[in-house]
Amino acid sequence: MNIVVCVKQVPDTTEVRINPETNTLIRDGVESIINPYDMHAIEAGLQIKEQAGGKVTVLTMGPPQAENALREAISMGVDEAVLLTDRAFAGSDTWATAYALSKAIGHLGADIILCGKQAIDGDTAQVGPEIAEFLDIPHISYIRKIDEVKEDGIRVQRLMDEGFDVIESSLPVLLTVVRELNVPRMPSLKGKMAAKKAVIGKMTAADIGAEDSNLGLKGSPTQVRNIFAPEAKKDRMMLDGTTDEKIEALVKGLAGLKCI
């Protein structure tokens, strides 16, 4: 069983704040982490391998420093790591990202491809399903449980708004996973040693045989036109005074609006 796990290195975005005066991002001390949902995808890959045998390869597309994310994955126990990196990928939207990753996966070969349900910086949840479409294989999103993995098929549970669906699929298949699926393991000492020594495979646009017009900004159908901070409500009231006075004013206000 060839298992490929796609991961993304993301800034720990809960720490990103906007300076209200200059309307710019405050980024001091923001660390890079493996996208938390991808940690569950790595864990799922390792568990499938433990049960069905095979090899787990972790793949990321990003700048050279994304290598750190791959080493972290190796410390958890994955067998191989590949960094897809090239200046030609810069400015890729989800379409161009999925195109490049699918080309790389085509070269690696995979029976099961695992992704986190979305990345916490973009929150689009689009790259996984788009990769599946480019590879012309089925995909199932929001996997909360893997019931059975066989040579020629898989049975999983897909989280829906009001419960879940039990779904069967042929292989190869792409799965995107949610937190409920598992608890990612901690790196072992042996894993940490391996991560230090591991040679990270590198692939460029030329290596994956990608069409230049489908890469980076050129290959991206969407563009960011502008960014802005949300505005304040016009009718808001900041309550002043002692704590008692503030509460008095609030309760009076809410009672007037028939909220109590």
Add this chain to the structure above:
Amino acid sequence: MYIKVNKDKCTGCETCLSSCPYDSIIVKDGKAEITELCQLCRSCLSVCPEGAIFEVEEEADKKEKEEGSGVWVFAEQRDGEIAGVSFELLGAGRRLAEKLGCGVSAVFFGGTATDAEELIRWGADKVYLCGDEMFRSFNDEPYANLLSELILRHKPEVVLAGATPIGRSFFPRVAAKLKTGLTADCTSLDIDGETKNLLQVRPAFGGNIMATILCPHTRPQMATVRPRVMKRGEYDGSRRGEIVKVGADNVGSRTKVIETVREVSEMSVNLQEANIIIAGGRGVGGEKGFQLLYELAAAFGGCVGASRAAVDEGWIPYRHQVGQTGKTVGPKLYIACGISGAVQHLVGMQSSDIIVAINKNPDAPIFNVATYGIVGDLFEILPLLIKKIKEVKEA
């Protein structure tokens, strides 16, 4: 198009560095330089005191855009019931269609003609209906293949879907297949008066800032919208429209839904239907802090919600989470306790009628959406508020 620095004008003052949300500007040999991380968001253009940063047009920018006409809404059904977000999309679709001077069509898979008529009464001029049994349960491939086929045949300008587990899962396949852009979780949609392009606003950077996304050259322009973000259109019982039946020949599926299990957590239903929600964030400090919120909720007769930060800390289960990656709620009263108010949270609750924000930090963005703001320590405020509410209720 790309962004460039005029090296003769640049003084190396570094003002532009912090304006770039993508960290794409560096200063080399005393001059600013735009690196390949640039996403063309233009944030830096206005901040340069020397006016040294400018845009450069390329041949590709003048590329003819593809043709399309009509606004389409994917109307989703689950167990034969039309999802509420479909009516909201029809409302949004009508507003866009008015600006474009075109009609609105709904695409309805696995539903009945009776329900298709209901979509017409909610604003559709036309419904493409595929009643095939295979489309009753949701499988990504047949949904994506049939929708793509319809789009290629009729060439709509805009196609919208709900940002539900269904829309978010199969729409990307359609966009990949058609080589067009897709913007997830839009909080507002509008038409650019000049270019007639769809202006798609969504939270970016983990939701701390909003971005307007364009899909300037390819058609259709595709977007998903979270439930309860847009207003429903007007229901008109006498509206008439056309129902176009669509066959599903040659549409296969490599996935198969074996069983559908309904497992409605009482709490999540309560949260979405609650009139009053008391929500807590990182400032609540822990499980103990949430006990105070439960007490206040009991006093009000409401439910307890939480921000992603509080859920990630493990203080309260995920089913309480409000925001872009949790539930979208719209109660009469929403009291945010110790929630800073990242956009990712705000998009899930800002349609609430009355918002009360309690936070230590006077600069917390939650105060931007608040009706009433109280700057202070919630461990001091909440016990007093609980007491006061109980008094008022008993009186």
